[in-house]
Amino acid sequence: MGLVARDAELAMIAEVLDREPTSVRALVLEGEPGVGKTSLWEHGLARCRDRGVRVLAARASASETGLPFAGLIDLLDEVAVDELASVPPPQLHALEVALYRAEPGEHPPTDQVVSLALLSALRSLAREQHLLVAVDDVQWLDRSSQAALAYAGRRLQDGVTLLLARRPGPLSPVERAFGDERVDRLVVRATTLGGTRQILASRLGLRLPHHLLRRVYDTTLGNPLFALEVGRLLAGRDPATIGDELPVPDAVEDLLGLRVADLDPTTRRLLLALALAADLRAPQARELAGSDTLEHASATGVVDLDGDRVRPAHPLLAEAARRAASAEDVRRLHTDLAAVVSDDQRRVLHLALAATEPDRALAGRLDGAVARATARGAIRLAADLAGHALRLTPPGDEDAGRVMLLAKLLQMAGEKQRLTELLAPRAASLPDRADRVRAHVLLTGGVVHGNDDILALLQRALDEAGDDHALRLRVLCHLAENEAVIEVRNVAVADARAAEAVAASASGSGGDQRLALYTRVWTSALRGRPVDDLLERYEALACGSTYLARTPARVAGQQHVWRGEPGPARERFEAFRALAADRGEPSPYALARLHLCELELRLGRWDDAAELLDEWAASIDSSLLHWPMYERCRSLLAAGRGDATAAREWGQRAVAQAEETGVRWDWLEATRALGVAALLDHRAEEAVEHLRAVWAHTRDQGVLDPGAFPAAPDLVEALVDVGHLDEAGEVVDAVREAADLQDHAWARLTAGRGAATVSLAAGWADSEARTLAAVAAAYDERGLAAEAARTWLALGRAQRRARKWGGARDSLDRAVRLFDEQGAPGWAAAARADLERVGARRPSSPGRLTTTERRVADLAAQGLANKEIARALVVTVSTVEFHLRNAYTKLGIRSRMELAPRLVELDDALG
Numbered sequence: 001m002g003l004v005a006r007d008a009e010l011a012m013i014a015e016v017l018d019r020e021p022t023s024v025r026a027l028v029l030e031g032e033p034g035v036g037k038t039s040l041w042e043h044g045l046a047r048c049r050d051r052g053v054r055v056l057a058a059r060a061s062a063s064e065t066g067l068p069f070a071g072l073i074d075l076l077d078e079v080a081v082d083e084l085a086s087v088p089p090p091q092l093h094a095l096e097v098a099l100y101r102a103e104p105g106e107h108p109p110t111d112q113v114v115s116l117a118l119l120s121a122l123r124s125l126a127r128e129q130h131l132l133v134a135v136d137d138v139q140w141l142d143r144s145s146q147a148a149l150a151y152a153g154r155r156l157q158d159g160v161t162l163l164l165a166r167r168p169g170p171l172s173p174v175e176r177a178f179g180d181e182r183v184d185r186l187v188v189r190a191t192t193l194g195g196t197r198q199i200l201a202s203r204l205g206l207r208l209p210h211h212l213l214r215r216v217y218d219t220t221l222g223n224p225l226f227a228l229e230v231g232r233l234l235a236g237r238d239p240a241t242i243g244d245e246l247p248v249p250d251a252v253e254d255l256l257g258l259r260v261a262d263l264d265p266t267t268r269r270l271l272l273a274l275a276l277a278a279d280l281r282a283p284q285a286r287e288l289a290g291s292d293t294l295e296h297a298s299a300t301g302v303v304d305l306d307g308d309r310v311r312p313a314h315p316l317l318a319e320a321a322r323r324a325a326s327a328e329d330v331r332r333l334h335t336d337l338a339a340v341v342s343d344d345q346r347r348v349l350h351l352a353l354a355a356t357e358p359d360r361a362l363a364g365r366l367d368g369a370v371a372r373a374t375a376r377g378a379i380r381l382a383a384d385l386a387g388h389a390l391r392l393t394p395p396g397d398e399d400a401g402r403v404m405l406l407a408k409l410l411q412m413a414g415e416k417q418r419l420t421e422l423l424a425p426r427a428a429s430l431p432d433r434a435d436r437v438r439a440h441v442l443l444t445g446g447v448v449h450g451n452d453d454i455l456a457l458l459q460r461a462l463d464e465a466g467d468d469h470a471l472r473l474r475v476l477c478h479l480a481e482n483e484a485v486i487e488v489r490n491v492a493v494a495d496a497r498a499a500e501a502v503a504a505s506a507s508g509s510g511g512d513q514r515l516a517l518y519t520r521v522w523t524s525a526l527r528g529r530p531v532d533d534l535l536e537r538y539e540a541l542a543c544g545s546t547y548l549a550r551t552p553a554r555v556a557g558q559q560h561v562w563r564g565e566p567g568p569a570r571e572r573f574e575a576f577r578a579l580a581a582d583r584g585e586p587s588p589y590a591l592a593r594l595h596l597c598e599l600e601l602r603l604g605r606w607d608d609a610a611e612l613l614d615e616w617a618a619s620i621d622s623s624l625l626h627w628p629m630y631e632r633c634r635s636l637l638a639a640g641r642g643d644a645t646a647a648r649e650w651g652q653r654a655v656a657q658a659e660e661t662g663v664r665w666d667w668l669e670a671t672r673a674l675g676v677a678a679l680l681d682h683r684a685e686e687a688v689e690h691l692r693a694v695w696a697h698t699r700d701q702g703v704l705d706p707g708a709f710p711a712a713p714d715l716v717e718a719l720v721d722v723g724h725l726d727e728a729g730e731v732v733d734a735v736r737e738a739a740d741l742q743d744h745a746w747a748r749l750t751a752g753r754g755a756a757t758v759s760l761a762a763g764w765a766d767s768e769a770r771t772l773a774a775v776a777a778a779y780d781e782r783g784l785a786a787e788a789a790r791t792w793l794a795l796g797r798a799q800r801r802a803r804k805w806g807g808a809r810d811s812l813d814r815a816v817r818l819f820d821e822q823g824a825p826g827w828a829a830a831a832r833a834d835l836e837r838v839g840a841r842r843p844s845s846p847g848r849l850t851t852t853e854r855r856v857a858d859l860a861a862q863g864l865a866n867k868e869i870a871r872a873l874v875v876t877v878s879t880v881e882f883h884l885r886n887a888y889t890k891l892g893i894r895s896r897m898e899l900a901p902r903l904v905e906l907d908d909a910l911g
Helices: 007-017 037-050 070-075 089-098 111-128 143-155 173-178 193-204 210-220 224-234 252-262 265-276 282-289 291-299 315-324 327-340 344-354 360-375 379-391 400-413 416-423 433-443 451-465 469-487 491-505 510-526 532-541 552-562 566-583 586-603 606-618 620-624 629-641 644-661 664-680 684-700 712-721 725-742 745-762 766-781 785-801 805-822 825-838 851-861 866-873 877-891 896-910
Strands: 025-030 054-059 131-136 160-166 183-187 303-306 309-312
Touching: 007 025, 007 037, 007 160, 007 183, 025 037, 025 173, 037 054, 037 131, 037 160, 054 070, 054 111, 070 089, 070 131, 070 143, 089 111, 111 131, 111 143, 143 173, 160 173, 193 210, 193 224, 210 224, 224 252, 252 265, 252 315, 265 282, 265 291, 265 303, 265 309, 265 315, 265 327, 282 291, 282 309, 282 327, 291 303, 309 315, 327 344, 344 360, 344 379, 360 379, 360 400, 379 400, 400 416, 400 433, 416 433, 433 451, 433 469, 451 469, 469 491, 469 510, 469 664, 491 510, 510 532, 510 552, 532 552, 552 566, 552 586, 566 586, 586 606, 586 629, 586 785, 606 629, 606 877, 629 644, 629 664, 629 825, 644 664, 664 684, 664 712, 664 825, 684 712, 712 725, 712 745, 712 785, 725 745, 745 766, 745 785, 766 785, 766 805, 785 805, 785 825, 805 825, 825 877, 851 866, 851 877, 851 896, 866 877, 877 896
Parallel strands: 025 160, 025 183, 054 131, 131 160
Antiparallel strands: 303 309
8 A cells, every 4th residue: 555645754754765776775754652653664665566676675673783784684585605705715604603504613703804704795786786775763773784785885885785774863873974975865744734635545444534534633743653543542433532642652652552451462572572573574473472473464454465574564563562561471581482483592581581589490591502602793782691500590609600691692692781890799799710810801881981990990809919920921911002192101011921821821821821922012012112023022912803903903003104114104004904894893894094194194195194084974883982092093194284273272171181081191191183274373372381291201201112193393494483492402412312222214314304493593504494305205215294294394384484485485385285195285385485485486386286176176166065975985074074164265266166267277277
C-alpha cells in the first residue's frame, strides 16, 4: 500500500536516491517515534530495488545494541562469500568470523580489521552494481557495526549511497563520518489534518466526521502511528457514542501498550521474545510460540515475516511488550529462548539473564563463552558474559581470576566507567600481589581526572610490587613513560628507571623485555641518543601479538622528524599506519594519524595537515587520544599558516586543558604555537615569554634533543627582536653543542641560522648573509619548506635593515613564493609588507594563488556552492572557506561576482 500525504518527503527521497552515484553520500530521515520515518525508509528501499540498485538493509534493535556486529550480520545476510572474492583473504576471514560464518583462528579479528574488510567488501560490490546501504533506527545500531560503517563511509569513493532513519538525538558515528557536506537531512514531521484523514481511510477504511477527525488529530498531534492506533480503538464504534474526550493515553508508547495488553497471551509473548532476541528466525519463533501464533500475529499486523526473518510490525510494539512484561516473565522467556537459539554464546547469555542466584556450573559455562567470544574479537560481548560469570560466582569461591579477566576486557572495550567501578573497590584487597599490581595499572585506563590520578595509581602499584623485580619493572616502565612522555619532567630519572627495567627484564618474559625496551627507546630519543640497537633487540623479540601502540618503531619515526629526516620518518609512520589498519588496532591507527600530522606540520605542508585533522575530527576513534593533542595540532597549523587569531584560540584552549590534566607535552607544543603567533603579530616580548618557557622547561627537565620541542629558532628570533643578543647567543651555543654531540642535521642548520641572525643584528656582514642563504637552501633541500621560508624572511628583513635593497627584494620574493606555495597567507602577507617597504618589483605577486586556492576559486567561479566544492575536493566546508578567503585577499576582491573576471585577468597577466 502506497504512502499518503507524504508528497514532499517522497520527492526529496527520489531526488537524492536517483542521483548519479558520483560520490558517496547519506540521506538521513529523522523523526519522533511513530511519525512515519520507517515507512519512508522502506519506500526508499523499494524505489532503489525497482531501479536495479543492490540493497543491503539492516533494522537495528534496542535488544541488539550490545551484540557485536549484529548490524553487519543483518546488512550482509544475503551477500554470498563468492561475491567477495576480491577481498584480501585475511580481511575476508575476519569478516566471516565476525558474521559467525567461520571459526576464529589464532588471533581474533578486531573491530578495525572487520572495518577494513567491510570497506573492501563494499568497494567490491559497488564495482558490479550501485549499492544502497540502509539502516533503520540507526541510534540502536551496535557500536562495532557503527564503527565499521563509519570507517568505510569516510573512505568510499563512489557507487554507494546510505539511507539512515533515526530518532532525534546526538549524531551517530556514521553520520559524523560523512560530515555536513555529504549528508542530506529530511526531518519527518507530523502529518496534516488532511493527511490524517487519508491515513485512516486508506489503512483502516475509517471515515470520521470532521469534528471527530479534528479531535483525533489534536490528540495525536499528527503522529501517523498514534492516529492509526486511535483509529483502531474507534473502528466499529458509533461516532455518536463517543464523548468529548477520546479515551486514549497522552503518548503513542502508552497507546501501543494498550494494544499489546489486548493481544492474546501467546502473541504478546512472541512480541516479548522479539524484544529480547531481535535475531529470532521463523523456525525458532514457531518452536517457541507455535506455528498458529506466528501466522496469526503476521495476519493481524503484529509482526512482519520476510522469508525466515521475523520482526515486530513496528519497533515500538516490541518496546511496549518489554515494558508491559514483569521481571519474572522476562526471566522465564530468557530460559525458553536459550532452548531455541542456535548460537552457544547467546544460549549461555540467555541462561545468565534468566539466573538470579549464584550458579557455579553456569558460571563455568560462561567462562567458556567468554573465551569463544574473545577469540572472535567480540570484546564487548565477552565483557558482558564475563560480568555475568562474576555475578553468578557463589560466595566463598575464588573470583579474583574472573575479576581480572573482566577488567582486562573492559579496558579493551573502552568501558572506563565499568572498569573503575569494578576494580576501585577490589584492587587493594585482591589476594595475589601480581593481581594487585595489575589492577592498579589497569585503573590508569579507567576514569581519571588528570595525570596526578594516574601517578598516584602507579605509585600504589609500585608499593604493591615491593621487591618483586618482575612486577616492579612493569610499573617502572609505566612510570618512566609517564614522566618522559606525559609530564616531560625528570627525563634523566625516567631514563634511569627505563634502564633498570631493561636490565631487570633480561631474564623475564618476552613481553616484559619488549615493554622495557619500548620505554627505553622513548627516554633515549628524548635524551638525544641513537635507538637503533634498542630497535634491533625489540624486533628480535617481537611477535604477532605485540600491542602496536607500544612498538618503538613509531618513536624512531618521531626521532627522524626531530632530526630533520622526513623521508625515513614518513616510511616508518606509513608502515605503522598500514600495520594498524591490517591488524585493526584503533588506538595505534589514531596515533599513526597524529604522527603523520605532526610530520606535515614540521614540513609546512599545511593542506595535508589540515586534511588529517579534518579526518581526525570526523573519526569515531577521535576519543581514543585522551589529551589535547588535536587542539595543539590545530594551534600549530594556524600558526604555520599565519592565522595568529586562530593560533591563539586553539593554543589557549590546549594550554588550559593540558594544565587541567597535567599533560606537559601538549602544553609545550601549544605554548610554542602561541609564541609563533606572537612573532607574527610583532609582539616580540610576548613571544619571548612563551618560547623561553618551552626552552627552559625542556632544558631543565633533561630533554636533550633540541628538535623534540623546536622552540630554539623562534626564540632566537624573538630575543633578537627585543635586543637580548647575549641570551640569544646562549641558545645558539646550546643547539650547536647538541648538534655536535648528536650528529643532528636539523640542530646544525638551526645553530647556523641562529648564529647568523644574532650576528646580523649586531652589524652587517656579507659572510653571515651568505650563511643564512645557505641554511635556507639546505632546509628546502631537506623538504623543510616552512623553515626555509622563515629563514629567507629573516634574511630579507636583515638586508632591509642594512639597506641592502636588491638582496632584500630577492630574499623577500623567495619568502613570499614559498609561503604562497605552502598555503601560508598570513606569513606571505607579512613578507609582502616587508617587500613593499623596499619597493617590490613584481606587483602581480599578491594575485598568485596556491594550487589548492586556484582549484577552489575555479569551482566557485563556475557557480558551485561551498558544500559542493567540499564534496568535489573531498575536504570540509571550513577548509573551502579558508582557501576562498585567502584567494579573495590575494586577488583584491570581495565577492564571487568579481571572481571569474579577476581569474581571467590573472591568467592574461601570467601570459
